[in-house]
Amino acid sequence: EVQLVESGGGLVQPGGSLRLSCAASGFTFSIYWMHWVRQAPGKGLVWVSRINSDGSSTSYADSVKGRFTISRDNAKNTLYLQMNSLRAEDTAVYYCAREGASSTIHMDVWGQGTTVTVSS
């Protein structure tokens, strides 16, 4: 079964850091581009970041650029999101998602999400 399982969420103070993980199984993780998407409470989906299959290319939403870092360990089938200088507005459920194998950018497999709360 194709599966993505996020972990690492929790309560953190403003200005703090957190690292999210996303464990992939059931597919060849190393050939897929991956994404992080977040959803604030009661709000819509917001794209956060993307990484290519070997980790050599990344992109970020302006709102997190310079604070968040996406990375991956293909040997461990795991995607990461290092989040620094966290703000209250970063409070959200964070989903990892697999990019589909076609030539267009869409997310065909999603994890269940992990909740990040930034509050003092």
Added chain:
Amino acid sequence: SYELTQPPSVSVSPGQTASITCSGDKLGDKYACWYQQNPGQSPVLVIYEDSKRPSGIPERFSGSNSGNTATLTISGTQAMDEADYYCQAWDSSTGVFGGGTKLTVL
């Protein structure tokens, strides 16, 4: 920055056709996709590359994209289709989601 605009809500009677629009500048020049999200659940891809359905998605879901508007159409809408729907496109190496549309089946 690029923006995608969706109506906040759409209502449809069971068995009728629901249409959800997504507007963006020259959106027809890009590929659009659509996600369904039920309360408390993760999003599910229902349409990609404007009009393609992933395996397991019912045939009643279809999509189109031309000009400035992409449209998700649900034919013969069922109660189980009541959910939030999000369009998404890619612009200048950045992913963009619409604000979402709550589909009510009543």
